[in-house]
Amino acid sequence: MIALSTFRESVAKAFAGEHLKAAATRTNDPEVLLGLAALAQAGSPVRQEIAHMATLVRPGYAPIVAVLAVVLDGVNESSIREVLERDPDNALGYYLEGALLHQSAKEHQALEAFRKAAACSEMRLYESTTAPALFKALDALHLVDRDRLCAGSWMGCRFSNFGASVLQLLRNSVSELEQLNIGTRKEVADLLLVLAAHLFGTNYYNRWLANACLESALFALKAKSAPADSAPTKDDAAVTTARVGAMLRWPGVEALRQDDGTNPWDLARFLADRIHRAFAYEDPSQMNAGIFGERDLDLPGSQSKARLEEARQNVSITAKALIEVALVDCDEILRAYLTGIPPRLAHSGVCEPTLVEKLIKEKPDLFKAAAANEIAMRALWEAGARDPWRSNTSRMMQLVWPILSYATDHNHSFPPTIDALTEKGYLARPVPAVSTITGRPYVYTAAGEKLPARASDRGRFVLLYDDEPVHGVCYQCIFAWGGGGKLPIAEVKEQLRKRGKLA
Numbered sequence: 325m326i327a328l329s330t331f332r333e334s335v336a337k338a339f340a341g342e343h344l345k346a347a348a349t350r351t352n353d354p355e356v357l358l359g360l361a362a363l364a365q366a367g368s369p370v371r372q373e374i375a376h377m378a379t380l381v382r383p384g385y386a387p388i389v390a391v392l393a394v395v396l397d398g399v400n401e402s403s404i405r406e407v408l409e410r411d412p413d414n415a416l417g418y419y420l421e422g423a424l425l426h427q428s429a430k431e432h433q434a435l436e437a438f439r440k441a442a443a444c445s446e447m448r449l450y451e452s453t454t455a456p457a458l459f460k461a462l463d464a465l466h467l468v469d470r471d472r473l474c475a476g477s478w479m480g481c482r483f484s485n486f487g488a489s490v491l492q493l494l495r496n497s498v499s500e501l502e503q504l505n506i507g508t509r510k511e512v513a514d515l516l517l518v519l520a521a522h523l524f525g526t527n528y529y530n531r532w533l534a535n536a537c538l539e540s541a542l543f544a545l546k547a548k549s550a551p552a553d554s555a556p557t558k559d560d561a562a563v564t565t566a567r568v569g570a571m572l573r574w575p576g577v578e579a580l581r582q583d584d585g586t587n588p589w590d591l592a593r594f595l596a597d598r599i600h601r602a603f604a605y606e607d608p609s610q611m612n613a614g615i616f617g618e619r620d621l622d623l624p625g626s627q628s629k630a631r632l633e634e635a636r637q638n639v640s641i642t643a644k645a646l647i648e649v650a651l652v653d654c655d656e657i658l659r660a661y662l663t664g665i666p667p668r669l670a671h672s673g674v675c676e677p678t679l680v681e682k683l684i685k686e687k688p689d690l691f692k693a694a695a696a697n698e699i700a701m702r703a704l705w706e707a708g709a710r711d712p713w714r715s716n717t718s719r720m721m722q723l724v725w726p727i728l729s730y731a732t733d734h735n736h737s738f739p740p741t742i743d744a745l746t747e748k749g750y751l752a753r754p755v756p757a758v759s760t761i762t763g764r765p766y767v768y769t770a771a772g773e774k775l776p777a778r779a780s781d782r783g784r785f786v787l788l789y790d791d792e793p794v795h796g797v798c799y800q801c802i803f804a805w806g807g808g809g810k811l812p813i814a815e816v817k818e819q820l821r822k823r824g825k826l827a
Contacts, residue, residue, distance in 0.1 A: 325366040325398050325489070328482055331604040332474045338465050339363050339475070341370040347464055348374045354382035359461025362392055362454055362479070371397065387411035388450045394420065395449065395486045415444035415522050420490070423497040427780045431506040438498055438515050447522035451483070451664030458662055459655070473650055474603050476658035480596025483662070484529045491530060494519060495537045496779035502544070504777055509544055516541035521567050524574075527664035528680035529593055531574065538571050575681075585698040588684045588691040595680075596661045598694055599650050602643035605701075628710055635700070635707040642697040649693040657683060657690070716760040716800060717808050720788060723757065723766075724802045726750040727787055731775045738770035738787070759790045767791050769825055775804055786816060 357378035364371035375389040390406040407417035422437030502512040520537035523530040579589035660679035726745045742757045785804035798810035820826040
């Protein structure tokens with residue numbers, strides 16, 4: 325996990341390793357110690373030190389400490405082993421083990437790990453325990469008002485980052501087993517159904533991930549096979565008919581409106597992140613510092629530059645407004661995002677609102693402010709769209725999905741040339757496959773190759789790149805997962821050498 329900036333100097337000082345250690349020496353309260361351990365920055369050895377102090381006072385915290393290390397520091401063989409040893413009935417450890425084995429091409433062992441995960445009654449992130457501990461730690465550090473909101477939203481963002489960067493990929497790891505002829509279509513569908521149920525019982529953000537797993541499971545099942553018939557029959561299984569019904573009914577029709585930046589159900593997924601981001605954008609000078617990539621835009625004409633500056637000012641105004649609204653009920657908002665799904669609801673087949681859903685219904689002003697900030701952020705991005713490098717990325721992105729669609733229809737084989745996309749009807753209208761920076765053709769690298777079977781491999785598999793270096797160090801690329809980005813020149817060349825594209 326990355327070391328996420330707090331965007332507020334006073335909070336960064338409060339969470340400095342030495343400051344957290346000093347606070348830990350002043351207490352014997354295991355909850356405070358657990359909260360202080362959670363507040364340590366990603367990769368900080370202070371977390372382990374303070375967590376050890378907490379487990380000495382309360383040994384029952386050992387499984388929670390192991391899960392925190394995975395969520396806040398990163399997933400590797402060592403951290404997974406700690407979870408499996410300290411928390412053997414927690415599906416989380418087996419899922420992560422399965423994903424790691426899958427990435428290492430150990431598919432049969434991965435399937436066994438996923439089977440063990442499915443046999444567990446639940447996936448435990450322990451948010452109902454860590455949330456009160458975090459609030460106690462914030463009290464011990466004397467964080468109030470803006471500092472408290474910044475700190476709490478920072479933690480909420482870190483927890484949701486684990487869902488986005490780790491848990492979201494579990495669906496791919498399970499689904500790809502059947503594509504690699506490991507396990508049957510029916511078994512993989514069952515595993516996806518159980519994964520959906522496990523995620524559904526954790527927190528609001530992960531319920532959206534559960535929906536995606538449920539859709540994949542139902543798609544994988546034959547039409548004659550009902551979801552309830554596919555569920556395991558053990559009394560303690562994660563899936564029951566009632567829980568499948570609850571997942572099918574959630575989130576409801578009102579949550580599925582078109583995404584126009586104002587849908588509160590969609591905004592609620594990312595609210596902790598948006599509040600945290602607001603602390604970076606409430607000061608326009610931070611935007612000029614390029615915190616979110618808005619620096620050094622080369623826009624043509626004074627009108628475009630004036631539009632960009634106006635957009636920056638509007639983002640700052642709406643960021644301040646969001647913070648002010650959130651401050652009114654700071655702890656209530658943070659509690660909804662830090663606590664997760666209360667245990668009494670985690671295994672229920674009843675669609676009782678979660679704490680986040682209650683915020684949606686009870687605090688319309690909060691989501692109105694969040695929507696205004698979201699719309700302002702989109703306008704800021706659009707204001708910079710005429711930057712040549714941005715335009716170049718947009719043109720390259722017009723080619724990526726036609727390339728992937730061609731591969732889907734041709735036994736996962738990429739087209740022999742870019743021109744084949746137009747010849748075979750995969751482009752509604754021709755897209756010039758030339759750089760908007762130099763006018764030179766893009767370098768198409770995937771001819772004669774197949775789409776990688778694993779999502780983890782598709783993530784950095786270069787399909788196309790512009791050979792004009794960005795700041796002399798990177799190439800703009802599009803990848804086989806369907807997105808674009810930059811890779812260091814040396815990394816692109818090394819990849820192409822391994823793929824036999826360079827001598």
